[in-house]
Structures are given as structure tokens and as C-alpha cells.
Amino acid sequence: MKFASRTRQTPDLPGTSGTARVDRRARALLARLAPGDVAVIDLLDLDRATAQALVDSRVVAVLNASSMISGRYPNLGPQVLADAGVLMVDQLGPTLFTSVKDGEKVRVDGETVHAGEGRVLSGRLLGADRVRELTDDARSGLSHQLESFTHNSTEFLRREQDLLLHGQGVPVPRTKIADRPVVVVVPGRDYVEELAAVRRFVAEQRPVLVGVDRGADAIRSARLRPDIVVVSANAGDDELPEPKTLKSARDVILRVDRGANRNAGERFTKLGVTPLLFESTATTEDAALILADAQHASVIVGVGMHATLDEFLDRQRAGLASTYLTRLKVGPRLVDATAVPTLYSGRVRPRHLLAVVVAGAVALAAAIGTTPVGQEWADALTASSPTFSTSSRGCSSDLVPYPCRHPRGRLPGARHRRRARWGSAQRAGPRQ
Numbered sequence: 565m566k567f568a569s570r571t572r573q574t575p576d577l578p579g580t581s582g583t584a585r586v587d588r589r590a591r592a593l594l595a596r597l598a599p600g601d602v603a604v605i606d607l608l609d610l611d612r613a614t615a616q617a618l619v620d621s622r623v624v625a626v627l628n629a630s631s632m633i634s635g636r637y638p639n640l641g642p643q644v645l646a647d648a649g650v651l652m653v654d655q656l657g658p659t660l661f662t663s664v665k666d667g668e669k670v671r672v673d674g675e676t677v678h679a680g681e682g683r684v685l686s687g688r689l690l691g692a693d694r695v696r697e698l699t700d701d702a703r704s705g706l707s708h709q710l711e712s713f714t715h716n717s718t719e720f721l722r723r724e725q726d727l728l729l730h731g732q733g734v735p736v737p738r739t740k741i742a743d744r745p746v747v748v749v750v751p752g753r754d755y756v757e758e759l760a761a762v763r764r765f766v767a768e769q770r771p772v773l774v775g776v777d778r779g780a781d782a783i784r785s786a787r788l789r790p791d792i793v794v795v796s797a798n799a800g801d802d803e804l805p806e807p808k809t810l811k812s813a814r815d816v817i818l819r820v821d822r823g824a825n826r827n828a829g830e831r832f833t834k835l836g837v838t839p840l841l842f843e844s845t846a847t848t849e850d851a852a853l854i855l856a857d858a859q860h861a862s863v864i865v866g867v868g869m870h871a872t873l874d875e876f877l878d879r880q881r882a883g884l885a886s887t888y889l890t891r892l893k894v895g896p897r898l899v900d901a902t903a904v905p906t907l908y909s910g911r912v913r914p915r916h917l918l919a920v921v922v923a924g925a926v927a928l929a930a931a932i933g934t935t936p937v938g939q940e941w942a943d944a945l946t947a948s949s950p951t952f953s954t955s956s957r958g959c960s961s962d963l964v965p966y967p968c969r970h971p972r973g974r975l976p977g978a979r980h981r982r983r984a985r986w987g988s989a990q991r992a993g994p995r996q
Contacts, residue, residue, distance in 0.1 A: 579673030580651050582624045586666040590614050595802050597621035602670050604660060609634050610641030612753060619644060625651035625672050629660040632690055633698040637709045643699065646692040653677060656687040713884055720845070720885035723822075727844055727854065728893055734858040735840040737815035739791045741859035745771035747901075748856065748866050749779035749790075750849045755868025756782055758901040762865060765908050771865070774856065775813070776849045779868060780805040784812065792817060794842075794852040797828035810837045817842050819851045850890040857894040864894060867901040 582602040587593035590605050591614070597603060599622035606629040607614065618626060632642045632654040645652055651672055663683045664670055671678040677685040690698075726732040747766060749759055759782055766773070766788065775783045775790040777799060783790045784806075793813040795804055797820040810816055810832065818839035820828050829839045842851050849869065856864050870887075891898065899907070932942055 577671060577673075579671045579676075579678070580625050581669060581671045584627075584664050584666060584668055584670045584679075586661060586664055588629075588661065591800065591802055594618070594621060597623055600624055602627060602672065604629075604664055604666075606630055606658075606661070609636060609639040610645075612640040612644055615641035615644035616753060619648040619650060623650060625653070627656055627660060627664070627670075627672070627677060627687070628652070628654040629656050629658055631655055631688075633695070633702055635698070635702045637706050638699045638702040642690060642695045646690070646695045652690040652695075653687040654690060656685050660685060713888070717885040717888055721889055723845060724886075724889075727846070728889060731854075731858045733843055734855055735817060735842050737792055737817065737840065737855070737859070739772055739814050741772050741856060741861050743860065743862050745769050745863045745865065746774060746856040746861040747771045748774045748776065748849070748852050748864060748869075749783055750776045750852075750866070750868040751778040751782065752868030752870060755779060756785075758867045759783070759786055762867065762901050762904045765865070765904050772856075772861070774852050775805065775809070776852050777803050778805060780809045780813065784809050789813075791815065792852075792855075794819065794848055794855070795832075795839075796848040797821070797824065799848070807835050810835060815840065817851070817855065819844060819846070819848050821845055846886040846890060850886045853890050853894050853898065857897060861897060863899055864897045865899050865901055865904055869900065 580602075582600050583598075584604050585593055585596055585598075585601045586604040587596070588606040590607050593603060593605060594614075594617050597618070601621070601623050602625045603618055603621075603623045604627045608630040610626075610628070610632045626645060632652060633639060642652060653672060653675060656677065660677075663685055664677070664679045668680045670680075675686055675689040677687065679685070721728065727734070745765075747762065749755060763786070765771070772791045773783050773788060774792045774794060775781070776794050777796070780790045780793045790809065790813045792815045793805060793810055794817045795810075797818055804810075816832065816837050816839040818829050818832065819842045822843050822845055824843075829841065832839050842855070844851055844854075846854065853864060853866075932939070
């Protein structure tokens with residue numbers, strides 16, 4: 565007799581497993597991520613925008629060679645990953661990139677990372693409670709960050725005083741901006757949702773649409789056409805809009821650093837696009853705001869821009885001074901997109917007035933037909949109207965024969981009119 569054999573299954577190893585995707589540049593890594601991957605990065609103080617992009621890629625874990633929260637300021641990226649349930653291990657050191665190969669399977673068990681061929685690394689596990697604790701501690705270091713920021717602002721103002729104070733060096737686009745509203749779309753947090761929220765404002769006010777980097781693609785995705793696209797000469801291919809977006813825009817503004825190579829626009833010329841050069845050390849989005857302000861826009865609506873102090877400092881770049889001073893310059897004109905649905909109720913259209921008139925007429929008719937006063941008013945109106953009196957008795961020869969209505973409700977024809985005139989002549993008698 566042959567007995568059925570049972571296969572003994574190997575129990576699953578503890579932890580979270582996935583395919584490692586390795587790149588020190590977080591933005592370059594985002595384009596290669598797939599659901600279920602493990603992102604391997606080297607980024608000090610993970611910012612919110614990068615963290616949200618990792619969540620949108622549906623990674624299961626993030627391994628960082630540097631510290632997610634260094635304590636310099638309360639950055640917001642780790643909290644985004646914690647809220648999404650993404651496993652985080654940081655402080656793995658530079659050996660992370662020599663121990664973990666791109667495309668191989670890795671397993672994360674607590675603070676331990678198991679790579680291929682028995683390679684094991686240890687780091688710091690960041691859970692939700694630990695992230696909140698470190699973020700609170702980092703707020704104490706915010707004052708030191710602000711001191712450095714103040715110094716950088718002074719240096720930036722010294723370099724760009726002609727641009728900020730006098731508007732020198734701002735290119736003049738073909739698109740007319742003066743006395744028109746402008747909507748600047750920046751690829752920031754919730755910028756797609758914010759653009760959808762101001763769709764009514766865009767449809768009714770017809771503003772100038774300015775797309776910054778990938779923000780121009782968001783405008784096209786919303787079935788709108790960007791009037792102006794502002795890009796940076798230092799941007800990578802993953803940060804630039806699609807060629808179709810660049811070609812669809814009326815103006816393309818290329819921001820270049822001061823003293824940079826004038827041939828920076830060659831890669832755009834190959835696409836059939838001739839950009840206008842904007843020489844400045846300001847960031848790309850700040851260049852877009854300065855452009856709209858210099859051309860005397862009536863109002864500037866910022867989509868995807870950072871508003872709070874924490875988000876302002878959570879930008880992972882040296883352009884904080886640029887943003888700060890630019891906001892001061894365009895302050896009277898700049899409105900955050902999240903405030904537009906509250907402040908703008910829409911334009912009154914003819915159909916709105918027609919609806920009010922129809923509603924009033926219906927209410928008046930109902931009052932006349934259902935109330936005693938309305939009935940008395942209707943009877944008095946009927947009795948005082950000659951048309952109603954003649955139509956109730958028919959066409960009488962003693963009254964004005966024309967115009968009057970036939971007893972059946974029709975206007976008298978020529979035959980009836982001739983009879984009426986003949987009857988009147990007979991009663992009058994022959995002329996003397």
C-alpha cells in the first residue's frame with residue numbers, strides 16, 4: 565500500500581521582504597519604483613514631498629543611509645511614511661550601498677536588514693511613536709536653523725537686489741499678463757487636488773496659466789493649456805515637463821544661474837522650443853512669481869506652494885531665502901489656492917437671474933390661485949379689462965366690432981368683419 569506523502573512547508577521568515585531599488589538620488593529613484601519595492605536612499609532629513617512620492621509608489625519599506633530626522637528642524641517626511649504604514653530604517657551608514665544590490669531581494673526584520681549571501685546590516689527602526697518623539701525634539705533646534713536662514717536671506721538680497729527691488733532682468737513674454745489673474749502651478753503637496761479646486765475660478769476668470777516644471781503637465785492633465793512654462797536649466801529629465809507640454813505653451817521661460825553657460829537652452833531648441841532666458845539665482849517657482857509680479861498681474865493664485873513655517877523649512881534646498889524674499893515682494897498679490905473656494909463664490913450668470921424670476925412668478929401664481937385675496941384681485945382684474953368683457957359676451961355690434969374675439973376664442977375673420985360693418989351701417993341709416 566502506498567501512502568500519500570505530505571510536503572513539509574518552510575515557515576515564512578519574519579519581517580518585510582521586497583525587491584531593493586537603490587539610488588542615492590531620491591528623485592531619480594522614484595521613477596523606477598513599483599508597488600512592493602524597498603526603496604534604498606541616502607537623504608538627510610526626509611522632506612514631505614519625497615515621502616509622499618514614496619507613498620504614492622506603494623513601497624513597503626524605506627532604507628536610508630542617513631538620518632530621517634537629524635534634529636536640525638522638524639521635517640515632515642517621516643511622519644508621512646509613518647501615517648501610511650511604511651516601514652522605516654535609517655542610519656544604516658555608507659555600507660548600505662555596497663551591501664545591498666539593486667534588484668535583489670531584501671528582508672527587513674526590525675532594525676536588521678538581511679541582504680543576499682548572508683549580508684546583515686543594523687540601523688534605527690522608526691515607528692510612529694518614535695517619529696513623533698524625534699520631531700518634537702527637533703523643534704528645539706529650529707532657532708539655530710532660523711539664524712542660518714537669516715544670514716542666507718541677507719546674502720541673497722545683496723545678489724538679487726536689482727531683480728527684487730527694480731525688476732531688472734525679467735524677460736517679457738508674448739502672453740499678456742497685465743491686469744489679468746495668474747495661476748502658478750508648482751508640483752508640490754496636493755497640487756493636483758488644489759488645481760481641481762480652482763477649476764471654477766479658471767473657467768470663469770480665464771487667468772494666465774503658468775506651469776513650473778512638472779506642474780505644467782498637471783495643467784494639461786486637467787484638459788487645460790499652459791500659457792507659460794517655467795523650467796530650470798539645472799533640472800533633470802525626470803523634473804522637466806513632457807515635450808508635448810513645452811510645445812503647447814505660448815512661452816517657455818528658462819531660468820539659468822547667473823554667469824552660467826548661455827548654451828543651456830540647446831536641449832530645448834532640439835525639441836523645437838525657443839525659450840526666453842531668465843538669469844537669476846532664485847528658484848524656478850520664485851522666478852515664476854517674480855515674472856507675474858513684474859508684468860503687473862491683478863492677482864496670483866499659488867497652486868502646490870508651501871504656506872506654513874514647517875513646510876517652508878521642509879524644502880531640502882538652499883533656496884529658502886529666495887522663497888522668503890519673493891513672498892515678501894509679491895505678498896499683496898499672492899493668494900493660496902486653498903483659500904480661493906472660500907473667497908470666490910463665482911460669477912452671476914443670466915440663468916441664475918432667470919431662475920429667480922421664474923421662482924417669483926410661480927410663487928405669485930400660487931398666491932393668486934390659492935388665497936381669497938388673490939381670487940378677489942383676479943376677479944377685479946377680469947371685470948376691468950375690456951378684452952375679457954367682450955370675449956365673455958362674444959362679438960357684439962353695439963361694442964367696438966374690431967378687434968374682438970369670436971365666442972369660440974378665435975379672432976374674427978374677414979367675413980365676420982364685413983357683416984359687422986354692414987350691420988353698423990344699416991343702423992346708422994342713409995347719409996343726409
